Amino acid sequence: NAGVTQTPKFRILKIGQSMTLQCAQDMNHNYMYWYRQDPGMGLKLIYYSVGAGITDKGEVPNGYNVSRSTTEDFPLRLELAAPSQTSVYFCASSSRQDFNQPQHFGDGTRLSIL
Amino acid sequence: AQTVTQSQPEMSVQEAETVTLSCTYDTSESDYYLFWYKQPPSRQMILVIRQEAYKQQNATENRFSVNFQKAAKSFSLKISDSQLGDAAMYFCAYSWGNFNKFYFGSGTKLNVKP
Numbered sequence: 001n002a003g004v005t006q007t008p009k010f011r012i013l014k015i016g017q018s019m020t021l022q023c024a025q026d027m028n029h030n031y032m033y034w035y036r037q038d039p040g041m042g043l044k045l046i047y048y049s050v051g052a053g054i055t056d057k058g059e060v061p062n063g064y065n066v067s068r069s070t071t072e073d074f075p076l077r078l079e080l081a082a083p084s085q086t087s088v089y090f091c092a093s094s095s096r097q098d099f100n101q102p103q104h105f106g107d108g109t110r111l112s113i114l
Numbered sequence: 115a116q117t118v119t120q121s122q123p124e125m126s127v128q129e130a131e132t133v134t135l136s137c138t139y140d141t142s143e144s145d146y147y148l149f150w151y152k153q154p155p156s157r158q159m160i161l162v163i164r165q166e167a168y169k170q171q172n173a174t175e176n177r178f179s180v181n182f183q184k185a186a187k188s189f190s191l192k193i194s195d196s197q198l199g200d201a202a203m204y205f206c207a208y209s210w211g212n213f214n215k216f217y218f219g220s221g222t223k224l225n226v227k228p
Binding site: 035040041042044045048050056088090096101102103107 | 149161216221
């Protein structure tokens, strides 16, 4: 039972480069989320999706894009990497079956932009 | 806007003793959910306990219990018989609405002394 799988675990980017953080879940969850966690801080919601083809902005969406073509996958794209995007990124998912279920988290991707 | 505040950046407890972590939140909603997550150095986000706002009874999970004061918008976590494995960052989170979006506090680092 894999749960939520994020790849890669670590990545170093140069300013201006682009990359996609991958997230996949095998629990058939409708809801998926991307968060960033800056040092010493809590998690901030970047984007979320309530189902395939439906996405919406969270608290800190600037500089990111998402897509949701399948229930399982929810990739996060950085188009022009900036030092301010150095952070740990978490993907999470939850079920829609019961109201306000706990979110299940991946192990995170540590991203450094130099 | 929903905000979650954890006013204790770091706390220490002796092994086998009891410690209480504080959390307050700001909301105008009457129905919502509150969570405590544990984040050990491995970076995993592990659900500790969950409380529904419509329930007056405080949630308990083995050595973990909460003191939920709805009028005061307070949601503290009590850890009894502290163990070395309890050392971690603890995040309080608030959830409201159909899409199960979470709002996190900035976290409390718990140290457990042998």
